[in-house]
Amino acid sequence: MNDRNDTTRNRVEGLLRRWGASQAAGQAADELAAPRAPKPIRRRSRAVILLRWAPLGVAAGLLLAASVLFTSTRMMQRDNAPSSSVARDTAPVTPRTSPADLSCELAEARRQTADAQRRAAEARTALSEALTEKQADDLQIKELRDRLKRQGDLFVRDRAKWALMETKLTSLIGKTERSAVDAKRELEKVRKELVDARSAATRTPKDSEELKGLKVRLDVAVKELKRQQDTFRGANVERDKAKEALASLKARHQAALDQIRRVYLAASAPGKTHLAALQEAIKRRDLLRRCAALKRKAHADADKKLLGRAEVALTRLGLLDLSDPSAVSAYVTGLARSDLIASLDAALGPLAADAGTQDWLFETKLILTGVQRVI
Amino acid sequence: MNCFDSALLTRRVVLVDNSSGVEQAEQQLISRSLAGEESACKQLYHGYAGMVAGYFRRSGFDRSLTADLTQETFVRVFSSLAGYDQGRGAFRPWLSAIARNVARKYWRRRRETNTFDPELADAMFAIPAEESGSPEQREEISAVADCIARLDEQLGRLIRLRYVRGMTTRGIASEAGMPESTVRSRLGEALDCIEKCLQGKGIVQ
Numbered sequence: 001m002n003d004r005n006d007t008t009r010n011r012v013e014g015l016l017r018r019w020g021a022s023q024a025a026g027q028a029a030d031e032l033a034a035p036r037a038p039k040p041i042r043r044r045s046r047a048v049i050l051l052r053w054a055p056l057g058v059a060a061g062l063l064l065a066a067s068v069l070f071t072s073t074r075m076m077q078r079d080n081a082p083s084s085s086v087a088r089d090t091a092p093v094t095p096r097t098s099p100a101d102l103s104c105e106l107a108e109a110r111r112q113t114a115d116a117q118r119r120a121a122e123a124r125t126a127l128s129e130a131l132t133e134k135q136a137d138d139l140q141i142k143e144l145r146d147r148l149k150r151q152g153d154l155f156v157r158d159r160a161k162w163a164l165m166e167t168k169l170t171s172l173i174g175k176t177e178r179s180a181v182d183a184k185r186e187l188e189k190v191r192k193e194l195v196d197a198r199s200a201a202t203r204t205p206k207d208s209e210e211l212k213g214l215k216v217r218l219d220v221a222v223k224e225l226k227r228q229q230d231t232f233r234g235a236n237v238e239r240d241k242a243k244e245a246l247a248s249l250k251a252r253h254q255a256a257l258d259q260i261r262r263v264y265l266a267a268s269a270p271g272k273t274h275l276a277a278l279q280e281a282i283k284r285r286d287l288l289r290r291c292a293a294l295k296r297k298a299h300a301d302a303d304k305k306l307l308g309r310a311e312v313a314l315t316r317l318g319l320l321d322l323s324d325p326s327a328v329s330a331y332v333t334g335l336a337r338s339d340l341i342a343s344l345d346a347a348l349g350p351l352a353a354d355a356g357t358q359d360w361l362f363e364t365k366l367i368l369t370g371v372q373r374v375i
Numbered sequence: 376m377n378c379f380d381s382a383l384l385t386r387r388v389v390l391v392d393n394s395s396g397v398e399q400a401e402q403q404l405i406s407r408s409l410a411g412e413e414s415a416c417k418q419l420y421h422g423y424a425g426m427v428a429g430y431f432r433r434s435g436f437d438r439s440l441t442a443d444l445t446q447e448t449f450v451r452v453f454s455s456l457a458g459y460d461q462g463r464g465a466f467r468p469w470l471s472a473i474a475r476n477v478a479r480k481y482w483r484r485r486r487e488t489n490t491f492d493p494e495l496a497d498a499m500f501a502i503p504a505e506e507s508g509s510p511e512q513r514e515e516i517s518a519v520a521d522c523i524a525r526l527d528e529q530l531g532r533l534i535r536l537r538y539v540r541g542m543t544t545r546g547i548a549s550e551a552g553m554p555e556s557t558v559r560s561r562l563g564e565a566l567d568c569i570e571k572c573l574q575g576k577g578i579v580q
Contacts, residue, residue: 007580008570008574008579009566009570011579012566012569012570012573012579015516015519015573015578015579016519016534016566016569017495018515018519019516019519019523019538020499020535020537020538020541021429021499021500023535023538023539024429024432024499024540024541025425025426025428025429027425027429027539028425028427028428028429028431028441029421029424029428031428031432031438031441031442032424032425032441032442273409273410274406274410276410322410
């Protein structure tokens with residue numbers, strides 16, 4: 001009874017909380033919508049203003065008077081100086097006017113030099129930062145590629161192991177099924193013989209002995225059938241486990257790839273998301289320019305062909321109008337239908353390709369596999 | 376993305392009418408916001424600003440600080456929206472986690488700490504707003520509102536102070552000018568009345 005009361009009370013409490021939450025959300029939204037009350041402006045008395053500004057006014061007056069006096073003195077000095085411009089130009093620097101001019105020029109020159117030095121230092125820092133950033137990016141990409149490669153190797157090995165186990169178990173199941181059918185047939189045969197022997201058992205002692213023998217055979221056949229059925233069930237369970245392990249392995253590999261892609265895009269296309277991030281990564285990582293260089297270096301026709309196909313896919317992605325859903329959809333469908341990603345996977349496997357090609361293939365794989373994962 | 380500008384506007388927008396479409400609508404809004412669509416950013420802000428501000432108010436922050444904290448929450452939301460992964464959970468819990476972090480940062484600046492009940496505020500924050508509920512939920516909320524309207528004025532006020540403003544019994548006592556023990560007993564009385572009323576409407580057993 002108490003439990004029921006508690007449950008009802010909890011339900012009422014929950015309903016009241018929901019009601020309260022909706023009311024509070026509405027009220028808070030209204031409060032946010034209402035303009036905030038302006039802060040009161042503190043009015044100062046005239047005396048306070050006068051006391052504060054009077055000393056400044058006096059100081060400004062004195063400064064003005066001093067400047068007028070200084071200017072008039074300078075004008076008087078100029079009137080006493082030689083009037084010819086040639087004389088002024090060729091005359092030795094007089095100590096009355098030159099030190100001030102020179103010091104001004106010197107100060108200006110110093111300022112300009114300091115400014116230029118500062119700008120140069122800034123440029124050096126920016127260049128150094130850009131270089132460091134690029135090196136860090138390259139290092140990060142390499143690290144990601146190594147991580148994925150390790151994961152990929154592990155995945156390929158485990159996949160082969162589980163696939164082999166599944167094949168073995170399937171074969172075992174087939175064999176066991178056949179054995180069970182044989183055992184069943186044997187059982188039926190013995191049963192039939194036993195029935196025949198039973199009908200004849202009453203006639204002669206010899207038939208009675210035969211009946212005993214048949215009973216023994218029947219027991220053996222039943223045991224064999226049971227054993228075969230157990231084996232069949234066990235093999236089925238094992239095969240299901242192997243299938244599950246394979247599926248889980250694939251899911252883990254996909255999750256690892258997604259995680260690596262997120263890190264890659266965060267480094268290569270900061271501030272961008274979805275397909276725009278992939279487009280940005282193509283640009284910032286110079287994938288198309290690097291592809292052209294790799295194609296020139298490639299010897300095998302198969303490599304050149306793969307690089308060409310991947311280049312086409314990247315170029316199309318780079319130029320894709322993301323505001324056009326039909327264009328995006330057509331690209332995604334086309335990519336899913338092609339075997340390009342499988343070919344990239346196959347090419348990433350062998351160690352024969354150089355590190356540059358491996359890096360490029362890896363980055364291209366990250367981007368192209370990302371098309372379906374980020375939309 | 377221009378989400379920050381739009382977050383300054385304060386018109387309230389109802390997101391969707393039924394709960395089955397809530398997650399879909401949320402996801403669409405998030406995708407559109409990430410794509411830089413300003414109207415989506417505005418909708419996202421207006422759809423949840425009330426809920427977030429309500430949480431700050433119930434946690435004991437004053438009106439002015441609540442507005443600032445709501446802005447800060449949404450600045451954080453829009454900054455990290457790209458990192459939001461729907462596969463790891465719904466949008467509301469994610470938003471509430473950000474708001475809680477913002478609240479914790481300014482925890483000491485709450486008004487009267489004894490007056491408000493942060494635990495109740497936390498619990499109520501996770502509850503979806505009425506607009507996003509299913510028709511059944513809305514019917515239930517409407518029945519609760521009706522039952523509260525039938526209470527006498529004082530009991531109705533106590534219920535509002537407790538469940539809308541999220542106040543503690545001590546805070547209610549101070550606000551209503553009555554002893555705390557009286558507040559407790561009057562709240563119990565109000566709950567009994569509401570329970571009976573809801574039983575009459577077939578909302579509770």
